[in-house]
Amino acid sequence: MKAAVYTRTGEPGVLELVDQPVPEPDSGEVLVRMALSGVNPTDVQFRAGKAGPPPYGWQIPGQDGAGVIEATGQGVDSTLVGERVWVWEAASGRPWGTAAEYTLVPSRQIVLLGSVPFEMGAALGIPFLTAHRCLTVGELMPRHLDLGSLADRVVLVQGGAGAVGNAAIQLARWADATVIATVSTSEKAQLAAAAGASHVINYRQQDVVAEVKKIAPHGVDTIVEVSGDQNAAVDAQVIGHAGVVSVYSFRGEELTLPVMRLMPPNARWQFVTVYQVPAAAKAQAVQDVATAAAQGGIRVGADAGLPLHYYPLAEAADAHTAVEHSAVGKVLISTSQEQPA
Known part of the structure; x- marks a missing residue:
């Protein structure tokens, strides 16, 4: 799979497009084939070194994103395979962020999208x-x-x-x-x-x-x-x-x-x-945001006051630069040539 990775912190240029094996989900995890990755200021700050060097020696950035569940690990309902989902805090304490064709996410950090567009799902998390x-x-x-x-x-x-x-x-x-x-x-x-x-x-x-x-x-x-x-x-x-x-x-x-x-x-x-929001408050937030999205209370795009800016995965560094320069709206990385259905 293709992934944007940095092995040292610094300017956006530390991000490199690399080939990695598609990971396999462990117990309690799901493998998500990503459609879009959302870029947030904290992604940029972590890449720049605010939290120190990558704890695993390498890091795929991206806390937020949306895609389709490809596989499930032990203890996770296998009928979830094929479901469209949005993910939150994918890279929090883990090397598997969303700026890649696939990512591994703890099952509690996936939320079913239903008919909500991938663009909205990738914009919801942080x-x-x-x-x-x-x-x-x-x-x-x-x-x-x-x-x-x-x-x-x-x-x-x-x-x-x-x-x-x-x-x-x-x-x-x-x-x-x-x-x-x-x-x-x-x-x-x-x-x-x-x-x-x-x-x-x-x-x-x-x-x-x-x-x-x-x-x-x-x-x-x-x-x-x-x-x-x-x-x-x-x-x-x-x-x-x-x-x-x-x-x-x-x-x-x-x-x-x-x-x-x-x-x-x-x-x-x-x-x-x-x-660092308490777990119970975070769970309530995820539930409420998902409900608002399902009910049409959340929109994305210029007509919702949130212009969308797309970058291909190979230009992840440019996406980070756009966020550093305070791009107005939401910066998204298209993680594959063909988005999941």
């Missing part, structure tokens, strides 16, 4: 599971998302045109929240609106605090935060009673908060890294 955690982590927030569960909530998505921002908008709107999104350009405003944002604020042209207070005079219930340090002052002014600021990305190293302003509303700052 961004949507992160967004789910951001939306449900607060003590007064529902830990289970479904239709209507956020009907009385106002959610502010800082950075509404990013992959996680798009996911947060779509999930929150599916759950009937009022969603305010901030963006930096008119083009990104169009994407956030296409994702379903109820209100869009261009923070380069408008006063975010003033605009949010017009929409939510008593403050917002949840903030999904792409830049925890840079937006802290704004967040502190618009968070409502018992509100939660869910920080999933941080550009600096330190955070300063106006504590006396935040104590009366009992506000909470919650930091989110999807790989």
Whole structure:
């Protein structure tokens, strides 16, 4: 099989297209013939060396993807062979990522796709599971998302045109929240609106605090935060009673908060890294995201605010470069010349 592999960390050029034997599933594993691999910022960061050298001496990158089950290991229902699935965290603690023609995945990390397109399946994992955690982590927030569960909530998505921002908008709107999104350009405003944002604020042209207070005079219930340090002052002014600021990305190293302003509303700052989300919360997120996708609450493509950018497997390095350069939308790697049916 063909696979994108790196044996040392560094620039995207460390990724090489190599031939490897098709692996055989061990007990509790499934072999998935990949159709598409989703590229996330953490894939890029791990390849660059953020987590140290590849622990197995080599690594196929890619946490997310979609394809068809080719074989099952001992203890896994063999009738799953031929099923279309999406996978999550395939490369977490394992060398078998999704940027390959085949990958090995623990059976608990596959989710049936049904009629959902491969493009959507490959886009679901890290961004949507992160967004789910951001939306449900607060003590007064529902830990289970479904239709209507956020009907009385106002959610502010800082950075509404990013992959996680798009996911947060779509999930929150599916759950009937009022969603305010901030963006930096008119083009990104169009994407956030296409994702379903109820209100869009261009923070380069408008006063975010003033605009949010017009929409939510008593403050917002949840903030999904792409830049925890840079937006802290704004967040502190618009968070409502018992509100939660869910920080999933941080550009600096330190955070300063106006504590006396935040104590009366009992506000909470919650930091989110999807790989360390508690198992029960992760399982609930997977279930809710799968339900939202099956019910049509999640879409992909430019008309859903998430443009898709395709790269062949041989150009995996270019796909990583695109993510490093903050490509707007979802970067996907086509893992074979012919996609599984």
